[in-house]
Amino acid sequence: EAAVTQSPRNKVTVTGGNVTLSCRQTNSHNYMYWYRQDTGHGLRLIHYSYGAGNLQIGDVPDGYKATRTTQEDFFLLLELASPSQTSLYFCASSELGSNNQAPLFGEGTRLSVL
């Protein structure tokens, strides 16, 4: 069954801390995305990737790095976390091309930066 799995589901860190959010998809999709969700802003795109080793800049990339190590795994890195990065983070995967499936989402990771 197609799936997108995020870990951890909840994370608390302190200002200046180092955080890595993980996402794994078993859909054989080529695209993967990281979003943050905040009240009043909907889902805002941080970074995305169309394959291992590729990274594309989204609309709100400041303070975030990302790395796609394999077709399945996409990581979001906060190297100096700030309270403004307290948010709900979603990962998604999608297939472009002849299959062209609708993007599928993970369960979300709630991050609190104190």
Place this chain on the structure above:
Amino acid sequence: AQKVTQTQTSISVVEKTTVTMDCVYETRDSSYFLFWYKQTASGEIVFLIRQDSYKKENATVGHYSLNFQKPKSSIGLIITATQIEDSAVYFCAMRRGDNQGKLIFGQGTKLSIKP
């Protein structure tokens, strides 16, 4: 630049009636894909229905249908015979048709269904 706008922050309707949620988008692409998602109270984001820009027919899935007005860059979601469990936040999204695959969302509309 691409943009997706949902101007309705919240809507409340009585159960078993029909509701329409609005969404307008901006793009210079000749080919693009439009999606509607539902976010439940638990936070889960579920895909509902899609419209490919090159298709003239409005998509329909179950009690969800779309009102695609390409000249107006508009893609409305229509839910007929609403049920209590349709209460959720609904998001409109657009993906570019080229190989960039960038996917962006509107701000969302909170739908409340009253008994």
